[in-house]
Amino acid sequence: MASRADSPGGASGVPPYRYTAALANDIERRWQDHWESADTFAVTNPGPDHPAPAGEKFYLMDMFPYPSGAGLHVGHPLGFIGTDVLGRFLRMSGRTVLHTMGFDAFGLPAEQYAVQTGTHPRTTTEANIARYRAQIRQLGLAHDQHRSVSTTDVDFYRWTQWIFLRIHGSWYDTEIGRARPITELEDELEKGIRGLPDGRDWSALSRPEQDRVLDDHRLAYLADAPVNWCPALGTVLSNEEVTADGRSERGNFPVFRRNLRQWMMRITAYADRLADDLDGVDWPDSVKTMQRNWIGRSQGAQVRFAVSGQDAQRSGAGPSTPPIEVFTTRPDTLFGATYLVLAPEHPLVDALTADAWPSPLTGEELDGRWTGGAASPTEAVAAYRRAVAQRSELERQEARDKTGVFTGAWATNPVNGEPLPVFVADYVLMGYGTGAIMAVPGQDQRDWDFATVFGLPIRRTVAPPEGFEGSGGQAYVGAGPAINSANDEISLDGLEVDAAKTAIVAWLAGKGTGEPVVQYKLRDWLFSRQRYWGEPFPVAYAADGETDGGPSIPRALPDGDLPVLLPDVEDYAPKSFAPDDRDSSPESPLARATDWVAFAEDLPSDPERGFAEYVRETNTMPQWAGSCWYYLRYLDPHNSERFVDPDVERYWLGPRAPGDPGGVDLYVGGVEHAVLHLLYSRFWHKVLFDLGYVTSSEPFRRLFNQGYVQAWAYTDARGVYVPAEEVVEDAASATGFTWNGEPVRQEYGKMGKSLRNVVTPDEMCEAYGADTFRLYEMSTGPMEASRPWSTRDVVGSHRFLQRVWRLVIDEETGELRVSDAEPDRDTLVALHRSIDGVRSDLPAMHYNTAVAKLIELANHLTKTYPAGGTPRAVVEPLVLLLSPLCPHVAEELWSRLGHPDTLAYEPFPEPDPSLLVEDSVEYPIQVNGKVRSRITVPAAAGEDDVRGAALGDPKVVELLAGAEPRKVIVVPGRLVNIVR
């Protein structure tokens, strides 16, 4: 392990001008100061005073970090360094590169620290940001410092609130498939161009009624929705903040599903575009697939089953009971439906449930499995619903045995008039489709399982392949011709699945009992939290309620009221409750800032009221809000008039050609944001696009997921983690490793405090310098790969930089060692091969192979010029080639070589094509696929010459022993294979 004691440069006897950690640190500080004072990496937006630069623009971005109190470990900067290397390369290739870094700084950790200590979250956040900035600065990243923003800056969240008002102020016009200002809807309703869905007359509605109609269309709206309520934390949580076993990710407290009035974002309006537009972006297929799965679009049909049957009069279903609407992706199997199932929470359950058990169709006793042993359906359903409500999410997921109960009601299959019993069962989810299904046990395994438990009939409607039935009882979900599917009017028999679907949906539509329908798994986005450290909503409610006594209508504050500042409060904690107090209600910390909450104003969004008393919305926005648009603010961070100037947006993000979505040229970050952040920001961007505020239809043209730096961790005999840096390799130990002489077991995992394996960039910079650290991170593998951290390997990167240094600088005198001699041809060939390789590796982010090529070149030079006098004509390109990876040492050498200016804008070396072609080529000669000999022929030799030379080779002649080869394959430039 490297420690200060054995770090290079710390001991005596080291040549005075060797590239040691101490020297590296000195060089690095000087160049970092220089870049900052010279503003080397600032880019100016084109505008009236600044014409667009000649170089083609490139907008390069990292996913911005949350500045946690723990600071960075060596895993965090992997992506930052990778983008920096690319940015520096592109800059030297003549591109105009925009690259900066901001902070995603609202969020729970700072707030919880505030709750514990009373420190204002802003204080903690600013201290953490300062620490991050220092850690990032010492890595020498070529960022434009003037463009850095934090989501907690008032000048930033003011525009987050402004965008919220735009979303709140618009609706989705499904006819033209885009968002429009809500004022246009109001106008159309007023003029009668558009009618109300329920047929009411707009002008007959009271003003509050009209406002509620408009609110029902807004893209940001209040709704009573089932949300995850965590009494112990005192806040609602998003689905992703709840663990698989139904507890809070933070604190592991119980979470309850409760209907609460919360802010929602109508992301579902964009489901189709969010799915379809993935085709136009250059993203990893895995991320596209994850987004498509999350959106979960499926084509199917809605089918209506009339509630009736021979016992209709005895069931609870009166003549007015509406039909049961069912969603299915397999309408072709309708003839195989043998029962219906409703989710326990389905609104029709009460109306359907009969007072007494009907007699079964056959006249026999009703199956005991159907009744749950209850005296009546009412009792059975009530008991079942109670049992389901008691089950935790975990139990519901793990226990996949099918349970349910008969409602006593019957429905009619529209294709054949068969009566179908209606069940309630929790394997049907209220949250998807219509919350009701037609069960086809022959073609669906879940239905098969349920039918088996409850003794329900099973009828196949798709012919399974030969031998399928022999494999035991199960549903057949594959393709095949339809069977048993005909009535007097239509026959599906013999049709393949797709054709059968089309035919039956057309038939249903003709009968008015069904139609094609598209379903999504995507839900609207729960957008409010009962937290302090977030953006306040720019919204208020009439202090004395609505004039009609209905639910309060949220009133948008005018843009002129922005920013709505977070008030200071005494206590940052939301009101919390006993962990299992499921009936408690959230109360935001902002509610206690009574002076802030109450105000009086003449709100343009509430013209009827005039100057009146209002109370502010006391929820705050979720942490995702700022990250939805920060890439837009980087473009124009100091604009006080707009969130981004339209011309600036067009320059950096606009489409380049018809059909191009536009967006950030490269966005690099971890795959953990594959769905949420990337889906939410795409949604916001599309709203802004629809409203004409941006010209790009997607925020991120190209996405790249970098791998993770992981780390070894070690546990002792008790399974307790021991400090990884103190573990030594020990072949004598059964586990291969010991700690204090005790054998310890190695595991592989995330770097973190709990595994006691954290290594910080600060330690590495101190022990080796930032350039060594950068080089090591880039050389351990391709950007997309995860790899283990190994401190003891870092020295290899350091040795390489020492060798490069030694090529240029005399370690004893500090003088230049380069000469003006002409390099020999071998050296020129080596140089230009390296240039060629590095030029193709860097833009592909294959940094590990680029590093290998540089090492190869340096090794060649060390061997060729052992006594010094390395030709300047080779050294200078080498320094330039190295500079994107190790910018400080490269700048230092460049300067010592006599160049007064930074190399950040020096043209990147270009290869001389004439030096890349070989004079002669060595061909391996295979006989039957095995290498038996080698020949060297001129590079210009034709295929016939090569064949002739190969067949004339003495070893080949010997092996052939006079026999005529059956086949001779010549791969030009590669090899010759002779088949005997």
Next chain:
RNA sequence: GCCCCUGUAGACCAAUCGGCAGAGUCGAUGGAUUCAAAAUCCAUACAGUGUGGGUUCGAAUCCCACCGGGGGCACCA
């Protein structure tokens, strides 16, 4: 359970279109240097590509099955 990615020297990784398994790093071994150690430098060895089939003149690479590792989804009708 379903889907995606991935298995190459002791470790991390290379290997254009299917064409000589090795670019590079660590470690190991030997040597130079040193009073000695560290640091530095030089040299050497080490796998036939997870397993089993197939296609091919030729497979790490393509196909099939299985095994191991990582990730996503999970009663979504």
